[in-house]
Amino acid sequence: MGDMNLIGASVKRKEDYRFLTGAGTYTDDVVLPQQTYAVFVRSPHAHAKLRAVRTDAAKKAPGVVGVFTGADTAAVGGLPCGWLITSKDGTPMKEPAHPILAKEKVRHVGDPVAIVIAETYAQARDAAELVDVDYEVLPAAVDVRDAVKPGAPAVHAEAPDNKCYVWGHGDAAAVDKAFKAAHHVTKLEFANNRLIPNAIEPRAANAVYSRADDSYTLYVANQNPHVERLLMTAFVLGLPEHKVRVVAPDVGGGFGSKIFLYAEDVVLTWASKQVNRPVKWTAERSESFMTDAHGRDHYTVAELALDKDGRFLAMRVHTLANLGAYLSTFASSVPTILYATLLAGQYTTPAIYAEVTGVFTNTTPVDAYRGAGRPEATYVVERLVETAARDLKMDPAEIRRRNFIRSFPYATPVGLTYDTGNYEKTLDAVLKLADVAGYAKRKEESAKKGLLRGIGYSCYIEACGLAPSNIAGALGARAGLFEAGEVRVHPTGKVTIFTGSHSHGQGHETTFAQVVADRLGIPIEDVDIQHGDTGKILFGMGTYGSRSLAVGGTAIVKALDKVVNKGKKIAAHLMEAAEADIEFKNGFFQVAGTDKKKAFAEIALTAYVPHNYPLDKLEPGLNENAFYDPTNFTYPAGSYVCEVEVDPETGVVRIDRFSAVDDFGNIVNPMIVEGQVHGGLAQGIGQALLEGCRYDPETGQLLTGTYQDYAMPRADDLPAYQVGTEKTPCTHNPLGVKGCGEAGAIGSPAAVMNAITDALGVRDVPMPATPQTVWRAIQAKR
Amino acid sequence: MPVKVSMTVNGKPVTAEVEPRTLLATFIRETLRLTGTHVGCDTAQCGACTVHLNGRAVKSCNILASQADGADVVTIEGIARADGTLHPMQEAFRQHHGLQCGFCTPGMVMSAIDLVKTTPNPTEQQIREGLDGNLCRCTGYHNIVKAIQAASAAMR
């Protein structure tokens, strides 16, 4: 009999034993018979014409089995973009070709020019040195603000002004009118700093072709193997989809950067047939820095109009979004659909208008990174709100309370309908958790030590559980966003679940098993979760946008319902009762009002040994699948409070306290949820204090290309976190869950920066607030 | 010219001919096929490759296999008991959810064992400073710190 308290229990993770003993299988751990190794030759320039790529010497080097360039892959299609954005003038976004190996031009440092394949990795590396590329270096467009200036170098001929689109969202006229009537306008202008995702497992892929049945298998560190396969077969290589199997085994973190179809994955798959051997490539960290899609990189002017009581009347936002050199898989949607639709935040702001210009530059492509658009939106809203409170000399909690949305469902002026929430409750809870009451005393104590203490709030909302396919489609998505699940009940009553979600740290093998064991009333040990293999899983859209439990979990629940329904029919037959009288509870099919019952395992056995079975009416076997397409997004929300101490002599910021209260709806495994919050907070605090991708503004050279130059948060940079949850269950999925994976990264940067600006008594400090930046802000104020 | 290296790895003597430039990490992963030791960077900063060399935690990407000639090496695969029972540090990571994707985990565990050996009853700050050479992108370190605190008690 199952453990009835599985939902809401901090069950220890099933996957941990293999990870803790070194028994995980990550892509680079896979070595195939006849394995060869690949190295990519990459552009050292941000922008250059390819005059010649000479490979003769490399081809003759010891151990080399193949060298290929853009000329060899000329027949292969370019990488597609999965979301069509239409400019406000009605024209579709510019979609310049994104070749898998550079053809006439290279457009960012790290752009792949050739692949060298050899018997050993060392031989491939040596031979790659012999590829002789003749570049004619061109001026580069690097910073977004420079790239849209007249006369800036054009990254693509198709977009001479470097504008991919100029997209407008909301009612501009209503906003203008409200601003004219406003009592006060708070205006801020800032960058949202560019980040490099840096999953600790570098990207890797290993492709093998089989002549025997003209099929391919690609092992790849990826968050959505079916999407990878669909894009690669249908849009790039023109291969029959059923002849390609994509396996994403254990994946060492993704944070968005492993969603996308990358050039390397396609080149490897293509090349595996040319050399008729398995070809493996694993990124060196410096390649990850240059070629994993980056995140954020906005330049924004934002204004909030208020009445004299601090009520929000309207918001106006203009953003330049750096898309990098090419459109990565979901690049176009991140600074538009996933950004401007969240600008209402938790508030009743009646009129909002956002205009976003997507800009090509000679930098690495920019795409979804943990939060994807929503951290940028939260940063705009919560920096504006806090600054407005200071402008109007109001308490920052009070100004928020005055503007909270309080009745649901609530349709925002930017296109979303929030199903449920209770923002006052999370705010009250975090004020308590953070001991805001004791803040004044702590500030005094800091002052005694010569330190500046500041406090900052951030109340975020996100749209997760991506996504209702029809809504996404109307907004330009070129794919569905449902999820699929399969429940395979074995004759002995043990269960294997096949899910289209993919776990790369989230612990699905445990959380999903809790849901299944709870629903079927069987021990959690009797449930296994399989994911990440198009050869096993019926279909899947994968894991991103905090969607796995809300969408993938619901697909499993739908399939479980079918299993139970079929089980009832079998049970009714066995117990000679009416199907309507059969109840399924605690792992037993029972005739209502009697003590006649059959255990789940007995029913499973009967389904596979159908001797006494209604074969005329019912198929044998117990295996069901379901597709689930959500009817709305989910809306996790929360309130964060950060307290910092700043040393005015050195500019060093120390986070003294960080408190987070989130509303994720129902929670299946609190331990895992807390862990997700911790990780998100670390990335958000990293963005606020440490991380900033820098390019040389003239040459486009990546200046932060290793862990020596790019400041990753380390254990002694971060505080211990205080986290709590409140709960308003999601109204439109059967689990009542909303998603928790991105919240920490979304809500925290504004809280940190609100605290720092409070400590310093300044209007703005750019992120990352490094000691030098903060010290300069202090000096500028003196 | 290949060089011959011999060492003890997880209690077993091993000998192999390798190119002189072979890193210890590569030797462990490719030659011995012990893939629990991970490689996460090329500048000796992430710590995913941490192993024990003569009892001390070292970054195996930062020394040559030939430099470990004659040494006693222990990798993550050699930490649990022969019957599969986890080492107290591994168990503490499991109990306190000190891992998510698992990629940094072998290095974290190897560093943490060394940390507790050299600083038997570490404070939170000592743990955080002691982990300076190990990057984790998933956990935010909070639960790793808790796990090491718990393990230090269990290992006493």
Ligand code: FES
């Ligand atoms: S791989 Fe050795 S420190 Fe990163």
Ligand code: FES
């Ligand atoms: S658990 Fe993923 S990097 Fe640490």
